[in-house]
Amino acid sequence: MSGYLTREPGPGDALRLFCFHHAGGAASVYSPWPARLAPAVTVLPVQLPGRETRRREPRLRDMATLVERLEEHLDPFLDRPFAFYGHSMGALVALRMTLQRYRMSRTTPVQLLVAAFPAPHLPQAAVPPADIPDDDLLRWMTGIGGISPALLRYPEWVRTATDLVRDDLALCRSGRLAAPVSLPCFVHAFYGTTDPLMSPQSALAWRPYGGAGFAVHPVPGGHLFHHESAAALLPRLHALLSTSPELLRL
Structure with a gap:
């Protein structure tokens, strides 16, 4: 199994859902999901370097480098129908992975699920610069629920x-x-209805990326609604993924 995956895929998986975590987060945020989406969907949380079980590994600051490594490690597991879910930073990672595979004429996800991140061609006013002063960064983190006071x-x-x-x-x-x-x-x-970093308009701005179709989904909660409002989100994900045409043809 790749070091990027926290769970082992099965040879008979109907649909694999690769989940990319938010900035400052880790794959464990998805630990409740496998039981909630099985058996129709096999949840495979992706662990980026520098956190939890990979905390001693250098973190990556360049998206192109990260995508190259993800492509190398995850490609062997993309031999079954699959989807990507990315939350906040993870949405951008999931998109760039999809774009990389599209440009390489490789299989792409049957569905791309992006959450809590404005469409990436928009000015990234919601994402502070990496050199923001400590006090300002902490205020930003507490404001979105990323750290408890x-x-x-x-x-x-x-x-x-x-x-x-x-x-x-x-x-x-x-x-x-x-x-x-x-x-x-x-x-x-997907966007949280009380997320200070997202608006319905910034979610709708993802529409041009959906060449096979597009839908927007408001979810109760703030920026980290995938954790705080899992009871509202997971049934919706199950309904969307378990009825995908690729799964129904199996």
Whole structure:
């Protein structure tokens, strides 16, 4: 199994859902998902370097480099129908993975599910620069629910968290696009109804990417609604993925 995956795919998986985590986050945010989406969907959380079980590995700050490595490690597992779900930074990673495979004439996801991230051709005003001052970065992190105010009493933990987020912000900045690209898959864009970083308009701006169709989905909650509102999100994901044409043809 690739070091990027936290679970082993099965040879008879009907549909594999590769899940990319948010900035400052890790694959464990998806730990409740496998049981909730099985058996129709096999959830495969993707762990990026520099966190949790890979915390000793250098983090990557360049999207092109990350996508090359993901392509190398994940391609052997993309031999079954698959979909990508990405949350916040993960949405950008999922998009760039899809774009890379499209340009290489390789199989692309049957559905691309992007959440909590404005369409990447828009000005990234919601993503602060990686060199933002510490106090401003902490205010931004607490404002989106990425860090509990109670944890600010632990300076060493805060330093670790802010260093991780800075590298992930640099990764986000390196991954934006100059213009939309129409992809040969259906794109679903999700946004939290109280997310300070998203608006319905920035979710609708994903429409040009869905060459096979597009839909937008409001979800109750803030920026991290995939964690705080999983009870609302997961049934919707199950319905969308379990009725995909590729799965129904199996």
